[in-house]
Amino acid sequence: MSTEMYKPGSYPNLPPPPGTVGFYGWIRNNLFSSISNTLLTIVSVVLVYYLIDGIIGWFFFDAVFDADSKIECRKINDGACWAVITRRVGQFVYGFYPEAERWRIDISFLTMFIAFAPLLYPDLPKRKWLLWFSGIFPFFAFILINGGFFGLAKIEYSLFGGFMLTVILGVTGIVCSLPIGILLALGRQSKLTVVRTLSICFIEFMRGVPLITLLFVASSMLNYFMPPGTNFSILVRVIIMFTFFSAAYIAEVIRGGIQAIPKGQYEAADALGMNYWQTTRFITLPQALKISIPGIMNTFIGLYKDTTLVVVIGLLDPLGIGRAALADTKWNGLSTETYLFVALFFFVSCFAMSRYSLWLENKLNTDHK
Amino acid sequence: MVKNKNKLSKPVIEIKEMHKWFGTFHVLKNISLGVNQGERIVICGPSGSGKSTLIRCINRLEVHQKGDIIVNDVKLTGDLKNLESIRSDVGMVFQSFNLFPHLTVLENCTLAPIWVKGLPKKEANELAMELLTRVKIPEQALKFPGQLSGGQQQRVAIARSLCMQPKIMLFDEPTSALDPEMIKEVLDTMIELAETGMTMLVVTHEMGFAKKVADSVIFMDEGEIIEQSDPKNFFNNPKNDRTKLFLSQILNH
Numbered sequence: 194m195s196t197e198m199y200k201p202g203s204y205p206n207l208p209p210p211p212g213t214v215g216f217y218g219w220i221r222n223n224l225f226s227s228i229s230n231t232l233l234t235i236v237s238v239v240l241v242y243y244l245i246d247g248i249i250g251w252f253f254f255d256a257v258f259d260a261d262s263k264i265e266c267r268k269i270n271d272g273a274c275w276a277v278i279t280r281r282v283g284q285f286v287y288g289f290y291p292e293a294e295r296w297r298i299d300i301s302f303l304t305m306f307i308a309f310a311p312l313l314y315p316d317l318p319k320r321k322w323l324l325w326f327s328g329i330f331p332f333f334a335f336i337l338i339n340g341g342f343f344g345l346a347k348i349e350y351s352l353f354g355g356f357m358l359t360v361i362l363g364v365t366g367i368v369c370s371l372p373i374g375i376l377l378a379l380g381r382q383s384k385l386t387v388v389r390t391l392s393i394c395f396i397e398f399m400r401g402v403p404l405i406t407l408l409f410v411a412s413s414m415l416n417y418f419m420p421p422g423t424n425f426s427i428l429v430r431v432i433i434m435f436t437f438f439s440a441a442y443i444a445e446v447i448r449g450g451i452q453a454i455p456k457g458q459y460e461a462a463d464a465l466g467m468n469y470w471q472t473t474r475f476i477t478l479p480q481a482l483k484i485s486i487p488g489i490m491n492t493f494i495g496l497y498k499d500t501t502l503v504v505v506i507g508l509l510d511p512l513g514i515g516r517a518a519l520a521d522t523k524w525n526g527l528s529t530e531t532y533l534f535v536a537l538f539f540f541v542s543c544f545a546m547s548r549y550s551l552w553l554e555n556k557l558n559t560d561h562k
Numbered sequence: 563m564v565k566n567k568n569k570l571s572k573p574v575i576e577i578k579e580m581h582k583w584f585g586t587f588h589v590l591k592n593i594s595l596g597v598n599q600g601e602r603i604v605i606c607g608p609s610g611s612g613k614s615t616l617i618r619c620i621n622r623l624e625v626h627q628k629g630d631i632i633v634n635d636v637k638l639t640g641d642l643k644n645l646e647s648i649r650s651d652v653g654m655v656f657q658s659f660n661l662f663p664h665l666t667v668l669e670n671c672t673l674a675p676i677w678v679k680g681l682p683k684k685e686a687n688e689l690a691m692e693l694l695t696r697v698k699i700p701e702q703a704l705k706f707p708g709q710l711s712g713g714q715q716q717r718v719a720i721a722r723s724l725c726m727q728p729k730i731m732l733f734d735e736p737t738s739a740l741d742p743e744m745i746k747e748v749l750d751t752m753i754e755l756a757e758t759g760m761t762m763l764v765v766t767h768e769m770g771f772a773k774k775v776a777d778s779v780i781f782m783d784e785g786e787i788i789e790q791s792d793p794k795n796f797f798n799n800p801k802n803d804r805t806k807l808f809l810s811q812i813l814n815h
Contacts, residue, residue, distance in 0.1 A: 460623055461660035461719075465674035465726060466649035468642075475673055479664045559664055559706035 262523040277524040278534045284514050285534070288354020294346060298357050301334040305364070313549065331368075350428045354509030356538055361428075362510075363497040363542075366435035370496070371489070373436065374443025378481075379473065381448055392444070399441030405502055407434040412506040431503055439496040446488035450481035483557045490550035494543045511535045574599050574730060574761055575620060580629030582612075582619060589615050590626070591785040597730075602762045604772040604793075607782035608808060613765045616782070617732045620763070621652040634729065650678055653723030657735040659715045661707035667694065667718050668703040671725045679726065686725070693721040697751050713744030717751050724755075731755065733764040767812060773797060781805045 199205070212218055224234045255272025257265075259279055266274035278285065287295050308330035311323035338361070341347035353361070380392030399407075411430040454477060462472040482489070504513040515531040518524050524531075575597040582590040589612045597603060605613045618624040619631060622638050622645055631638040633648050662670050671690035675681040681689070694700045697717040699710075707715050716736055723731060733752065737745045749771050756762060756775045766772070772779050772793055779796040781789045781804070789796070789805045800806050 455658075455660075457656060457658050457660035458662065461654075461656065461662070463623060464621055464649060464652075464654035464656075465722070466646050466678045467674060468646065471677050475665075475677070476662055480662075483664065557664070560708040 263525065263527055273530050273533075274527055275530060275534075277518055277527045277530055281514070281518050284518070285355050285511060287357050288509050288514065289352040290348060290354070290357065291346075291352070294340070294348060297337045297340070297345070301337050302357075302360070304330065305334065305360075313553075350426045353428065355514050356511055358503070358508060358510050359497070359500050359538075362432060362435060362500040362503065365432050366439060366496050366500070367493050369432070369436040370438075370440040370443055370492075373440035374489075375447060375478065375482075377440060377444035378447035378451060381444060382451060395437075396441045396444050399438055400445070404434075404438050404499055405505060407438055408502060408506050410434070427506070427508070431506070431508070435496060435500065438499075439492050442492045442495075443489055446485045446492060447481055449488065450483075450485035451477060453484050454480050483554075486550050486554050486557075490546060494546055497543060497546070498539055511538060572599055573597060574634055575763075576630070576632040577620075578630045578632075580619065580626050580631055582615060582624065582626045582628075589785050590619070593629070593787060595780070595787065595790075597761060597763065599729075600759045600761055601777050602756050602760075602775055603764070603778050603780060604776040605763065605765045605780045605782060606767060606769070606772070606808070607780075607788075610784075611782040612785040613782045614734050617654075617734055617763050617765055620730075620732060621649050621654055623654075646678075650674075650726050651728055652730045652732060653726055653728035654732045654734065655716070655719050655723055655736045657738050659707070659712075659719045659739070661715055661719055661722070663707050666704050666706055667699070667710070670707065670718060671722045674722075675725050690721070690725050693724045694718070696724075696754070697721045698747075711744060712740045713747045716740065716744075716748045720748075720751055720755070730761045730763070733762065733766065735765050735767075737766065737768055769797070769812065781808060783808070 212221060225231045251272045253272075255270050256275055257269045257272065258275045260266045260269060260274065260276040263274055263277070266276055283292065283295075287298055290298060304326075307323065308327045311317050311320045311327055317323065336342045337345070339348065377392050377396055380388045381396065383389045383392070408431060411434045412427060458476055458480070459472065462476045467475070501510050501512045503510050504516075509517070512532075512535060515528075515535055519526075519528055519531055573596040575595070577593050577595040580590060580593045581588070593616060605616065607613050615624055619626050619638075620633060625640075626638075634651055636644050636648055638644065638648065661667075662673070665673065668687065668690055671694065672681075672683070672686040675686040675689065676683055691700055691703065694703055697720055699714055699717055699721075702710055702714060702718070707718065710718065720736075736752070737748050740748060745768070749768060752762075752764070752771070753775055762775075764771070764776075776793050778790060779793050780787055781796070781800075781802070783804050789800065789802045791801075796805075797809065800809055
């Protein structure tokens with residue numbers, strides 16, 4: 194190709210040959226790199242087309258969005274009957290929370306994003322002020338949702354349900370289990386034998402027992418262990434169990450992160466005269482948590498989805514609400530629509546968490562910026 | 563040759579009949595050594611001879627089992643308070659830099675002054691910039707260690723130690739992990755540091771550095787100090803056979 198002569202040391206940087214980089218390069222390398230790959234691409238495209246064609250039709254074009262019962266749905270069209278959801282969407286979202294008080298849930302839910310923003314995005318402007326709000330948010334939300342103060346009507350926990358219950362259980366569990374998990378991970382690595390033994394016992398016990406057992410314990414037995422006269426509501430007991438359970442898993446994930454930190458980091462911190470807590474706060478945890486982000490997020494997502502297990506002790510999470518809807522003779526047999534809707538809700542929440550963790554990993558990557 | 567002007571006779575480090583074991587393995591045998599204020603000592607010897615372990619005992623990264631180590635009139639014991647005061651007086655530079663990868667160069671330098679010494683952030687930043695200028699990389703202050711070359715990282719590590727304003731600097735093979743073209747920039751930084759009258763203990767194989775800077779060269783083998791003398795005598799007429807063998811191995815290639 195090139196017949197030009199260059200003096201040694203003066204060879205220019207040439208562009209790569211055409212068709213090897215960019216959009217066409219990518220397509221050629223990944224979809225049509227060989228005869229078998231080309232065949233596979235064509236077959237896959239055809240398959241995907243037929244699948245999507247049917248699915249989209251069922252989901253949208255042939256679907257019925259409002260009707261009085263399943264039978265009416267079927268009279269109108271033969272796609273999905275979303276009426277079971279649209280007619281009961283209030284229950285799916287709020288459970289049996291009184292309709293007149295639902296604004297309290299809405300406000301709590303919206304302000305939750307303001308409370309989380311400064312924690313999730315460290316570069317936010319005015320972060321210090323927002324952090325104050327994050328600090329008081331738990332009390333704010335508790336007063337608002339639970340009621341009983343400032344003239345707000347007290348709402349019984351037994352009326353909580355639906356996605357709101359999922360979010361309360363999931364978010365509280367997630368927020369509480371991270372600090373406990375960190376302490377357990379540090380405790381497990383501690384030089385103090387008593388602290389280490391207690392941490393190991395706690396972690397191994399929590400990991401060694403199925404969550405559902407813990408929930409039964411929470412619903413029936415926990416009051417025996419408490420001093421007489423104390424009466425935790427079932428919701429608080431369940432949250433405690435979720436928190437402890439996922440804290441044990443998080444502790445192990447973080448321990449992995451701590452052990453991945455090279456010994457030289459501690460030596461450097463020691464040589465600079467830093468003590469244990471300084472080293473832990475500035476050197477160990479920032480690095481260990483960064484390494485553990487995927488594992489921690491994994492545990493969080495697991496916890497969030499496990500909140501559906503509360504259905505076995507009689508709390509009405511979205512699945513419970515869904516089952517109640519299906520038990521209604523009007524909607525009998527629409528389990529596909531019902532469960533797909535619940536699944537979509539969980540997917541959206543969990544996918545958001547997963548994307549956030551990817552974003553955070555990228556942001557904290559300081560190797561080659 | 564760098565001339566040492568403010569040498570006082572008072573020893574800042576005194577090691578008396580010190581022994582150390584790793585489990586049952588006797589790594590340091592009956593070490594006695596005095597280091598005066600402003601003195602620069604180079605320690606060399608074959609790998610596994612205990613030279614790194616020796617200097618790591620001085621800031622108690624390694625714990626000795628017998629004998630005494632006295633640094634700045636403070637005896638090294640298990641007492642945490644003593645330990646912290648010694649560690650803020652003794653800086654250390656490692657073979658593998660050990661910079662904190664999640665912090666910027668500047669934060670690496672200011673972390674300990676702010677939290678260990680209680681320096682206000684502004685002063686700590688000024689001090690750090692001054693020392694980064696001295697090691698000739700002030701323009702990298704806001705980068706992360708992973709974005710720097712090995713030689714630059716090691717110079718940051720030196721600046722980080724100096725930010726604690728130590729009286730003694732320990733160097734544990736500071737150039738062994740570097741590419742050849744970066745060794746010089748680190749050695750130059752160390753030579754400049756020597757010119758300020760810093761007390762230095764350097765474990766290194768850079769014999770050129772020893773000839774140029776050291777007041778005294780120590781040869782160690784199998785956990786013992788075999789020979790200690792000034793660089794001229796050490797290189798020109800070593801007395802011990804093991805020293806002669808070692809020098810012939812590292813100088814004739």
